[in-house]
Amino acid sequence: MTFSRKIFPILLSLLMTSPCIAQPQGLPPTFVKQQTASIVDLSGLWASPYGDVTLKVEGKDPDGNLVVSGYWKNGQNPGNITWGRFTPTAGSGILKFEYFLPNRPMYGYAEFSLQANGTDLFGKYFEGTAKGEWNLKRKPGFKKSFLTNIATLTQNLGTRGNKVFDATGKWVSNFGEIDLRGVSLTSTGVMLKGTWKNLEGKEGIISTGMFMRDPSGGNLRLDYYAPWNKTQGRGEFKPDPYLGGKMLLGIYKEGNNTGPWILCRPPDYNKK
Numbered sequence: 001m002t003f004s005r006k007i008f009p010i011l012l013s014l015l016m017t018s019p020c021i022a023q024p025q026g027l028p029p030t031f032v033k034q035q036t037a038s039i040v041d042l043s044g045l046w047a048s049p050y051g052d053v054t055l056k057v058e059g060k061d062p063d064g065n066l067v068v069s070g071y072w073k074n075g076q077n078p079g080n081i082t083w084g085r086f087t088p089t090a091g092s093g094i095l096k097f098e099y100f101l102p103n104r105p106m107y108g109y110a111e112f113s114l115q116a117n118g119t120d121l122f123g124k125y126f127e128g129t130a131k132g133e134w135n136l137k138r139k140p141g142f143k144k145s146f147l148t149n150i151a152t153l154t155q156n157l158g159t160r161g162n163k164v165f166d167a168t169g170k171w172v173s174n175f176g177e178i179d180l181r182g183v184s185l186t187s188t189g190v191m192l193k194g195t196w197k198n199l200e201g202k203e204g205i206i207s208t209g210m211f212m213r214d215p216s217g218g219n220l221r222l223d224y225y226a227p228w229n230k231t232q233g234r235g236e237f238k239p240d241p242y243l244g245g246k247m248l249l250g251i252y253k254e255g256n257n258t259g260p261w262i263l264c265r266p267p268d269y270n271k272k
Contacts, residue, residue: 038088038090038091038146039066039088039093039146039147039150040088040091040092040093040114040118040144040145040146040147041057041145041146041147042055042057042066042068042086042095042114042121043055043056043057044138044142045138045139046121046136046137046138046139047136047137047138047139048072048134048135048136048137049134049135050072050074050079050134051072051073051074051075051079052072052073053070053071053072053136054070054071054072055068055069055070055081055084056068056069056070057086057147057150058153059150059151059152059153060150060151060152060153061085061152061153061157062152062154065085065086065087066085066086066087066088066147066150067084067085067153067157067158068081068084068085068086068095068097069081069084070084070097076103077101077103077104078101078102078103079099079100079101079108080099080100080102080267081097081098081099082097082098082099082100082107082158082267083097083098083158083159083160083161084096084097084098084158085097086114091116091118092113092114092115092116093113093114094111094112094113094114095111095112095113095114095121095123096109096110096111096112097109097110098160098161098242098243098246100264100267102267104174104262105172105173105174105262105264106127106128106174106247106262106264107127107161107240107243107246107247107264108125108126108127108128108243109125109126109127109161109242109243110123110124110125110126110134111123111124112134112136117144118138118144119137119138119142119144120135120136120137120138121135121136121137122135123135123136126241126242128240128247128249128260128262129249160244161240161242161243161244161245161246161247162244162245163216163217163218163239163244163245164217164244164245165217165218165239165244165245165246166245167180167190167192167209167211167218167220167245168180168181168182168190168192168211169265169269170265170266170269171248171263171264171265171266172263172264172265172266173261173262173263173264174260174261174262175196175198175199175252175261176196176197176198176199177196177197178194178195178196178197178206178222178263179194179195179196180192180193180194180206180209180222181193181194186210188210188212189210189211189212189213190210190211190212191208191209191210192206192208192209192210192211192222193206193207193208193209194206194209194222196224198226198228202226202227202228203227204224204225204226204227204228205224205225205227206222206223206224207223207224207225208222208223209221209222209223216238216239217238217239217244217245218238218239218245219236219237219238220235220236220237220238220248220250220263221234221235221236221237222234222235222236222237231254231255232254233252233253233254233255234252234253234254235250235251235252235253235261236250236251236253237249237250237261237263238250245265246264246265247262247263247264247265248262248263248264249262250262250263
């Protein structure tokens with residue numbers, strides 16, 4: 001096909017002045033504002049069956065999830081959020097956090113769904129072998145607000161519990177403080193020894209111990225001696241399914257006596 005000298009300049013002019021098709025121009029500014037404004041601010045006071053909960057949005061992590069901190073008090077028993085993340089959706093979102101109860105001591109995990117009204121968080125908690133509903137609600141008079149200009153945080157983000165862990169180091173428990181050290185490696189795991197200080201401050205001995213890794217994270221066994229009443233016993237532990245190696249759920253066996261024994265990493269634990 002050939003073009004005359006008169007037609008070709010006209011076609012070229014049309015091509016140069018016609019709007020481009022399927023050129024990426026980015027989101028319209030108004031839509032960007034709407035998307036940012038749809039992130040509800042969780043900061044503030046929430047009523048719950050287990051005491052008023054104070055939440056604070058600290059910023060966002062490098063993955064874009066909001067970092068949430070907070071605390072509450074159930075009677076005389078405090079609870080502190082040690083790790084929290086909120087994943088927003090349009091006007092709603094999912095809140096997940098881990099918490100520590102120093103009076104027991106033990107960890108727990110909770111997960112909530114923010115309702116479209118922005119004033120209700122419907123969720124559940126998982127605390128060792130216990131679990132149940134945990135719903136939070138804004139108190140009367142609260143006005144819903146939205147987040148803008150959210151800063152990205154690079155420090156003090158906290159870490160989620162992981163089933164991969166090292167059993168050596170410091171632990172707190174419902175029977176006192178425990179300090180474990182590795183003494184040798186075997187074909188099946190790590191041999192341990194250590195000390196145990198009960199709630200009255202008396203010191204016992206972890207005479208032998210063994211930590212063996214398995215698909216669930218690991219199996220810890222401790223043989224102990226309590227010199228104040230000249231008794232011997234054994235504790236056996238597995239990592240919590242929600243908290244991983246932050247909390248080990250176990251039982252002790254001391255003669256004909258047995259019962260629960262829970263080991264927790266201190267919230268400020270940072271192994272060198």
